[in-house]
Amino acid sequence: MVEEIKGIMERHLRYDDLNDIPEEEIRYLQKVTSNKIGLQGFLICYKSYLNENESQEQLREYANKILSYKTLLNNRIVRNKYRKSYILYLLAEFGINTEEVKEFAKNSLSKNSVHVRNNALRLIQNSGDVNLALEALDIVDKSEYYFNDKILLDFLDSFTGDRELLNHKLLNNMDKFSNRLKKIVIEYFSSNCIDDEEIKLKVLYHLINSKDKELLISSTRYFGRIFDDMALIYIIKNLNSPEWELRAVSAKVLSKYKREDVKQALFESIRDENYFVRFNCAFSYVDMENEEVLKDLVNKIEDNNEREMLLYAMQSRNIIGYEEYKAMLKPLGGDYVIMLNTSEGELVNSDN
Numbered sequence: 001m002v003e004e005i006k007g008i009m010e011r012h013l014r015y016d017d018l019n020d021i022p023e024e025e026i027r028y029l030q031k032v033t034s035n036k037i038g039l040q041g042f043l044i045c046y047k048s049y050l051n052e053n054e055s056q057e058q059l060r061e062y063a064n065k066i067l068s069y070k071t072l073l074n075n076r077i078v079r080n081k082y083r084k085s086y087i088l089y090l091l092a093e094f095g096i097n098t099e100e101v102k103e104f105a106k107n108s109l110s111k112n113s114v115h116v117r118n119n120a121l122r123l124i125q126n127s128g129d130v131n132l133a134l135e136a137l138d139i140v141d142k143s144e145y146y147f148n149d150k151i152l153l154d155f156l157d158s159f160t161g162d163r164e165l166l167n168h169k170l171l172n173n174m175d176k177f178s179n180r181l182k183k184i185v186i187e188y189f190s191s192n193c194i195d196d197e198e199i200k201l202k203v204l205y206h207l208i209n210s211k212d213k214e215l216l217i218s219s220t221r222y223f224g225r226i227f228d229d230m231a232l233i234y235i236i237k238n239l240n241s242p243e244w245e246l247r248a249v250s251a252k253v254l255s256k257y258k259r260e261d262v263k264q265a266l267f268e269s270i271r272d273e274n275y276f277v278r279f280n281c282a283f284s285y286v287d288m289e290n291e292e293v294l295k296d297l298v299n300k301i302e303d304n305n306e307r308e309m310l311l312y313a314m315q316s317r318n319i320i321g322y323e324e325y326k327a328m329l330k331p332l333g334g335d336y337v338i339m340l341n342t343s344e345g346e347l348v349n350s351d352n
Helices: 002-012 023-032 036-052 056-066 069-074 080-094 099-108 114-127 130-142 149-157 163-176 179-191 197-209 213-222 229-240 244-256 260-269 275-286 291-298 304-316 322-332 344-349
Strands: none
Touching: 002 023, 002 036, 023 036, 023 056, 036 056, 036 080, 056 080, 069 080, 069 099, 080 099, 080 114, 099 114, 099 130, 114 130, 114 149, 130 149, 130 163, 130 179, 149 179, 163 179, 163 197, 179 197, 179 213, 197 213, 197 229, 213 229, 213 244, 229 244, 229 260, 244 260, 244 275, 260 275, 275 304, 291 304, 304 322
16 A cells, blocks of 8 residues: 555656646545555655655645545544544644644644644644744643643744744734743744844843843843843843852853953852852853963962862863862862863753
């Protein structure tokens, strides 16, 4: 069955215009795919062709000629328990997005199955319909069910429609979003390096005015990718935030702004009470300071925590060797710990 479907599909997709495919051949495949085995065979051939060719749009147009929402709805391809989830998966895979299908996807966002909800998001993501995507986000934001942050970020990252229009609509709707969804939208802007003046001003507004820790952190990370002098003022200010996570992320992001006032602020914060803040401050400072200045400076530092962290950053950046690092630690007095295998990227989950 699979080989037969594969041969027919490959022959059909050689047509320049899919409307020229003989109608009786289309009807034959529609009949074949109306049962479980035929549908599974078509899906195997579809995915195989998709992996080997770049003509995704043509392939989806072809699938829409063979399959329909009603065909999939009536096909008992899996047990009832998983049926709705699998139908949504197939609709997303084949790019079937009629108005009836869009309504089905929206309604599915309110079902108690996480698999149904996630596949509904994937269908909407693949539809390329910006207004539908915004409706989906509104449903998600008000839902009693939990949607994982990474799933929502992937929903935006992998959206197949007009990205510029999507960005514009997200910006215009941000004020009505919850802080959690605002955070996710800003993370999307950040991960895609959206350098738009209006978007930048909106993120800056949240950096200046928000009291929500997670929203402040996502706004700070945005300006680790999209540089802004006004934002820099508030990122430096947040080195004194009562929230250590925000201080740590701010210290990490400041490594992108190689200025004298930034260096001074980082140096002063290397003595922070929190280990992770000290760590990020030390590495950011070391990355922008002259090596000779560092070697001279470290011998003048009296605070043990500050000196130890600065030495570790210098050794990690190969400014001093390991033996020199150990020797320079000894004058600290009392017990000391030689830090090994600390992953800088693990601190506060910062990707900047």
